[in-house]
Amino acid sequence: MSVIAVRRSNLPGFGLTMGLTLTWLSVIILIPLAALFLKTFELSPEQFWGIVSSRRTLNALKISFGLSFAAALVNLVMGTIIVWALVRYRFPGRRLFDAIVDIPFALPTAVAGVALTQLFAPKGWLGGPLAELGIKVAFTPVGIFVAMIFIGIPFVVRTVQPVLIDLDVEIEEAAASLGANRWHTVLRVILPGLIPALLTGFALAFARAVGEYGSVIFIAGNLPNVSEIAPLLIVIRLSEFRYADATAIAVVMLVASFLIIFAVNRLQRWAQARIPTH
Amino acid sequence: MTIITASDPAHLSHRERSDRVSDPGEGSSSAALPVGNRKTTVGIARSNSRTEPGPVRFVIIVLALTFLTVFVVLPLVVVFAQAFSKGFIAYFAALAEPEAWSAIKLTLLVAAISVGLNLVFGVLAAWAIAKFDFSGKTFLITLIDLPFSVSPVIAGLVFVLLFGAQGYFGPWLQAHNINVLFAVPGIVLVTIFVTFPFVARALIPLMQEQGTQEEEAAISLGASGLQTFFRVTLPNIKWGLLYGVLLCNARAMGEFGAVSVVSGHIRGETNTMPLLVEILYNEYQFVSSFAIASLLAMLALITLVVKTVLERRLDEGQAPSDH
Numbered sequence: 001m002s003v004i005a006v007r008r009s010n011l012p013g014f015g016l017t018m019g020l021t022l023t024w025l026s027v028i029i030l031i032p033l034a035a036l037f038l039k040t041f042e043l044s045p046e047q048f049w050g051i052v053s054s055r056r057t058l059n060a061l062k063i064s065f066g067l068s069f070a071a072a073l074v075n076l077v078m079g080t081i082i083v084w085a086l087v088r089y090r091f092p093g094r095r096l097f098d099a100i101v102d103i104p105f106a107l108p109t110a111v112a113g114v115a116l117t118q119l120f121a122p123k124g125w126l127g128g129p130l131a132e133l134g135i136k137v138a139f140t141p142v143g144i145f146v147a148m149i150f151i152g153i154p155f156v157v158r159t160v161q162p163v164l165i166d167l168d169v170e171i172e173e174a175a176a177s178l179g180a181n182r183w184h185t186v187l188r189v190i191l192p193g194l195i196p197a198l199l200t201g202f203a204l205a206f207a208r209a210v211g212e213y214g215s216v217i218f219i220a221g222n223l224p225n226v227s228e229i230a231p232l233l234i235v236i237r238l239s240e241f242r243y244a245d246a247t248a249i250a251v252v253m254l255v256a257s258f259l260i261i262f263a264v265n266r267l268q269r270w271a272q273a274r275i276p277t278h
Numbered sequence: 279m280t281i282i283t284a285s286d287p288a289h290l291s292h293r294e295r296s297d298r299v300s301d302p303g304e305g306s307s308s309a310a311l312p313v314g315n316r317k318t319t320v321g322i323a324r325s326n327s328r329t330e331p332g333p334v335r336f337v338i339i340v341l342a343l344t345f346l347t348v349f350v351v352l353p354l355v356v357v358f359a360q361a362f363s364k365g366f367i368a369y370f371a372a373l374a375e376p377e378a379w380s381a382i383k384l385t386l387l388v389a390a391i392s393v394g395l396n397l398v399f400g401v402l403a404a405w406a407i408a409k410f411d412f413s414g415k416t417f418l419i420t421l422i423d424l425p426f427s428v429s430p431v432i433a434g435l436v437f438v439l440l441f442g443a444q445g446y447f448g449p450w451l452q453a454h455n456i457n458v459l460f461a462v463p464g465i466v467l468v469t470i471f472v473t474f475p476f477v478a479r480a481l482i483p484l485m486q487e488q489g490t491q492e493e494e495a496a497i498s499l500g501a502s503g504l505q506t507f508f509r510v511t512l513p514n515i516k517w518g519l520l521y522g523v524l525l526c527n528a529r530a531m532g533e534f535g536a537v538s539v540v541s542g543h544i545r546g547e548t549n550t551m552p553l554l555v556e557i558l559y560n561e562y563q564f565v566s567s568f569a570i571a572s573l574l575a576m577l578a579l580i581t582l583v584v585k586t587v588l589e590r591r592l593d594e595g596q597a598p599s600d601h
Contacts, residue, residue, distance in 0.1 A: 012497070018410075018412075020399070024402075028471055028474060029471065033428070036436050089335055097343060106581050109534045110556055111555060119356045126348065153349065211432070243438075254432055
């Protein structure tokens with residue numbers, strides 16, 4: 001990694017602060033992450049493939065990525081509805097609900113995990129009535145899905161909200177004055193402007209849910225091949241001292257989340273190119 | 279969460295959030311229109327172009343509030359309801375347990391060390407990145423953001439691969455009788471890893487916006503680098519710094535997955551508060567588990583309140599430079 005300095009100002013301390021930054025970054029982040037890839041290269045391709053394509057690993061990855069995707073879709077739809085209500089309408093408690101959106105960011109994941117489990121357990125406040133309807137949430141894949149929805153909702157809301165606030169209302173008014181009905185205005189005029197933010201929020205919620213551990217494992221049931229998420233399988237393999245297995249699963253997940261981030265970055269650049277920022 | 283912009287609360291700058299405080303309903307959006315036209319425009323807007331029919335609005339609001347209540351409010355309420363389900367005495371008895379105390383002390387210790395170190399690093403990184411131009415800057419910011427996109431479990435795993443008995447440095451550490459894994463140093467290391475970006479991410483946009491003129495003036499008047507930083511830069515960034523430290527601290531105290539992998543769960547020794555919540559819950563000691571959880575939930579609520587206050591401060595601080 002070469003960082004060539006071009007000093008713009010006569011301020012002191014560039015060498016010192018940059019040197020310390022790169023050292024600290026290497027010690028805490030880069031070397032540990034490099035160890036993960038180094039460990040992976042100790043495996044032969046056959047070994048790696050054997051681990052990744054084993055039934056239990058494949059199922060864990062399917063559960064993690066599949067349910068995360070589904071939860072991010074729910075977040076996308078509900079997040080848009082929440083943003084719309086918060087930005088466009090006035091109602092009592094609006095400020096409070098706006099602040100509440102950040103709770104999944106701030107609440108420690110273990111606390112969220114036990115709380116959601118208690119809430120959706122067969123005797124819980126919501127789990128009880130749902131059980132009477134024949135719907136089991138806690139200790140099933142549905143529980144994982146619920147926890148992932150919880151953890152992802154702020155990403156969509158906080159990504160889309162500033163964009164909707166900044167959206168130029170005059171264009172809507174122009175559309176309306178040219179005879180477009182409200183539905184057309186929303187679909188053809190407002191929605192296109194929100195799409196980059198919506199996709200970014202979706203990708204961030206998806207990436208977070210894939211890696212999520214604390215809020216999921218309590219409610220999941222953790223039955224192998226049924227309700228076992230990939231991060232939990234990593235922990236199980238570690239506790240069995242099967243480091244190669246843990247590493248291989250981790251690398252697959254890490255590469256996937258880097259790809260998601262890469263996509264997010266491209267999205268943001270695309271969005272910036274489309275919409276001139278002020 | 280900008281290059282990678284939004285993986286965590288820190289991703290969303292207070293800048294973006296500031297808009298939320300203002301009322302986007304009437305005034306702000308039509309402010310761009312000539313004053314004379316405003317009334318009529320808003321009049322039309324109200325009737326057909328700017329809003330949906332009453333029933334639609336009602337359904338959207340009900341959907342939004344129901345969703346937030348079920349998925350966000352109720353879990354929070356459950357924490358406190360369970361913690362106090364056997365009364366106040368049982369609640370405080372649970373918190374007075376020696377195990378609870380040692381978890382609280384360990385959590386405070388780990389947070390103090392990791393937030394302290396990330397505070398220093400964050401300021402150094404922000405100085406280098408915001409006050410100077412160099413190629414590869416975007417890439418460097420991406421690297422600083424990396425921990426936001428790494429699963430907590432993987433963060434724990436990489437340190438096991440380094441310091442575990444079969445890890446790269448494991449044999450050397452054993453030969454020198456140094457415990458990293460299943461001990462406090464390991465917990466501190468993973469906590470530093472997962473909270474790495476918070477302070478730097480809070481400071482970089484703020485310091486970039488403030489530019490270098492004030493610092494250059496101080497230097498040309500004969501101030502030393504450190505004097506310039508403490509007398510000129512620090513007063514300008516103090517709210518942003520506090521903002522980063524606040525979010526960093528909340529995550530440090532609440533981290534579960536990464537700490538769980540490296541802690542070894544030694545009772546009374548390597549259990550942080552989130553880990554103790556898990557252990558007590560799995561032992562069906564619900565009052566004790568939720569009592570500890572309620573402390574963490576209060577931490578989260580206080581963090582959110584202080585964050586809102588700081589965001590207002592930051593917006594006020596930035597207001598003059600906006601125009």
